[in-house]
Amino acid sequence: MRNTLIAPLCAVLLCCTSARAADIAAGKEKAELCVGCHGEGGISQMENIPSLAAQPDLFIQWQLVFFRAGARKNEQMQPIVEQLNNDxxxxxxxYFASLEPPKNAKPDDDPDLSIKGAQAAAGRRCASCHTDSYAGTRAVARVAGQREEYLVKALHDYKSGVRSGGGMAAMADVAYPLSEEEIEALAHYLAHL
Ligand code: HEC
Ligand code: HEC
Structure with a gap:
């Protein structure tokens, strides 16, 4: 089911990425639709809404395509993606890839939990895809500095199968065996990077 949805979308995305250069200024203008939820400069101040600043270009594009196709479901994003064409x-x-990443303003209130998270991340080899700085690359999300409660939500969504992601369903396989303690520690660690 998922593959039949995604395959034609790959073709759309690939054809169009090479066709014409993206226009950051036009992206910024369109992003006025997003500020109310994702925050000024792509830094979210709202619970369960992710920051988009400095996410890899392809990650943003893929997630928008997944929402538009209904492969990723969210009531708040649905009416937004209906207004977006491929350009x-x-x-x-x-535009979002060009922004400064979220800086962690808050000090780490639980360094022990961060140590546990760092250990879990090493054991689960999270950096092998997300890169050593956790800034992400291509279709792999930046997780460094993301909102903590959103990271917890995302890991739960993969674990329960609510969100399946693209490619080889990488995150579903990664999240499935994670314990609740690991999820909390990982989210705390990554949010404070
Ligand atoms: C009404 C609030 C709202 C508006 C407006 C909105 N979003 Fe979102 N967006 C959300 C929520 C909530 C999520 C998290 C969905 C989830 O939990 O799976 C989200 C998720 C995303 C994601 C996935 C990010 C990730 O880290 O997984 C992208 C990309 C995104 N939005 C882009 C946009 C863009 C681009 C716009 C403007 C064109 C926009 N959004 C406008 C609420 C909004
Ligand atoms: C095999 C490669 C791979 C590994 C290993 C991996 N990830 Fe991911 N991760 C991805 C990809 C690809 C995505 C984007 C998936 C999608 O389209 O939803 C992602 C997305 C995520 C997201 C959602 C981010 C967002 O903004 O929506 C979180 C959180 C995450 N990964 C955390 C982790 C953690 C924690 C680990 C280690 C326990 C890990 N990942 C290991 C490839 C990987």
């Missing part, structure tokens, strides 16, 4: 998606990807 908008490319421009938004380029």
């Amino acid at each position: 908008d998606i490319r421009n938004l990807g380029a």
Whole structure:
């Protein structure tokens, strides 16, 4: 089911990424639709809404395509993606990727939990895909500095199968065996990077 949905979308995305250069200024203009939820400069101040600043271009594009196709479901994102064409998606990807990443303003209130999270991340080889700085690359999300409660939500969504992701369903396999303690420690560690 998922593959039949995604295959034609790959073709759309691949054809169009090479066709024309993305326009960051146009992306910024379109991003006025997003500020109310994802925050100024792509840094979210709202619970369960992810920051988008400095996410890899392709990660942003893919998630928008998944929402638009219904492969990723969210009531708040649904009406938004209905207003986006392929050019908008490319421009938004380029715009958000160009922003400064979230800086952690809050000090780490539980360094022991961060140590546990770092150990879990090493044991589970999270950096092998997310890169050593956890800034992400291509279709792999930046997780460094993301909101903590959103990281917990995302890991639960993969674990329960609510969110399946693209590619080889990498995160479903990764999240399935994670314990609740690991999820909390990982989210705390990554949010404070
Ligand atoms: C009404 C609030 C709202 C608006 C407006 C909105 N979003 Fe979102 N967006 C959300 C929520 C909530 C999520 C988290 C969905 C989930 O939990 O799976 C999300 C998730 C995303 C994601 C996935 C990010 C990730 O880390 O997984 C992307 C990309 C995204 N939004 C882009 C946009 C763009 C681009 C716009 C403007 C064109 C926009 N959003 C406007 C609420 C909103
Ligand atoms: C095999 C490669 C791979 C490994 C290993 C991996 N990830 Fe991921 N991760 C991905 C990809 C690809 C995505 C984007 C998936 C999608 O499209 O939903 C992702 C997405 C995520 C997201 C969602 C981010 C967002 O903004 O929506 C979180 C959180 C995450 N990974 C955490 C982890 C943690 C924690 C580990 C280690 C326990 C880990 N990942 C290991 C490839 C990987």
